[in-house]
Amino acid sequence: MCTAATYTAGDHYFGRNLDLELSYGEKVTITPRNFPLTFRKMPTLEHHYALIGMATTVDNYPLYFDATNEKGLSMAGLNYPGNADYKPYAEGKDNVSPFEFVSWILGQCATLAEAKVLLDKINLVKIDFSEQLPLSPLHWLMAETASEKTLTIECDRDGLHVYDNPVGVLTNNPQFDKQLFNLNNYQFLSPQQPENKFSQDLELDNYSRGLGTRGLPGGMDSMSRFVKVAFTKLNAPKGETENENVGNFFHILHSVEQQKNLDGVENNQFEFTIYSSCVNADRGIYYYTTYDNNQINAVDMHKVDLDGRELIDYDLVNEQNINWQN
């Protein structure tokens, strides 16, 4: 399972937890403006916006899991098994494969309005990257900095759905409209202590702090994480400094982090949070933590030549770095 979220506190932040039982050798990857972005059925983008994000690069092709462009538009792909339904080639449409989708949109669009124009013409065509890397069933969170608005994009059996996402979070199944509806069931949650509405005939005691959050779901499943991360994010403090806000953002994501050995999948394996990312979308800085390294690491896209023609990538720093004080 995975979780993605946005957060605004002065600047605009976008990030995700990547939860899985295996790694694809992903690295923080910068695609400069003049790296030719090729597509199976669409013309090459010789010149485009520069991108920074997490990607696996195969045959010099960046397969982005999540990314942000130099204009602050961001996207993340999350698992959507059993629902994602990619389509056959369609004449007259922009036939873009899901593995190309992030680069196609972020390479060309600065805003959600521009992205919506491309989404109107798009056909998410069923073309695998390779036999070894077939398509994954995904849906996407997309956010811009200007309006602070967020979209969810899902390609179901009945076609493409582009939802306004007023919460600014995404997890996995079920469909987004059901996740949103489910929040109706949690209106009772509060960061404040409850008042007794149970009965005036009883004297009830707030015997513990945090009673307003009793009933907040804590499961690893995607509906539980949706509620928990939405509640955490919508009540998150807004700091004064970059460090404070990056810290706040990681607290939001880590509220739904998956610890090892709690979410069993096939072959006696367990899914866990491989990395958590936080992009400052206004400044093009990609921060991340990994399961084994709680320290926040950062890559700044503006410290490299964004007019280049070659991909630039950074291995994840995966070793725990303890700050010894004596």
Ligand SMILES: C[C@H](CCC(=O)NCCS(=O)(=O)O)[C@H]1CC[C@H]2[C@@H]3[C@H](O)C[C@@H]4C[C@H](O)CC[C@]4(C)[C@H]3C[C@H](O)[C@]12C
């Ligand atoms: C599995 C990842 C999503 C995380 C997630 O939601 N996990 C939950 C698993 S589950 O619900 O519990 O089954 C997704 C996000 C982005 C995906 C990758 C990107 O789409 C880029 C390429 C695309 C290729 O078609 C397949 C490999 C791949 C490298 C993908 C592998 C995998 O499907 C990734 C890494």
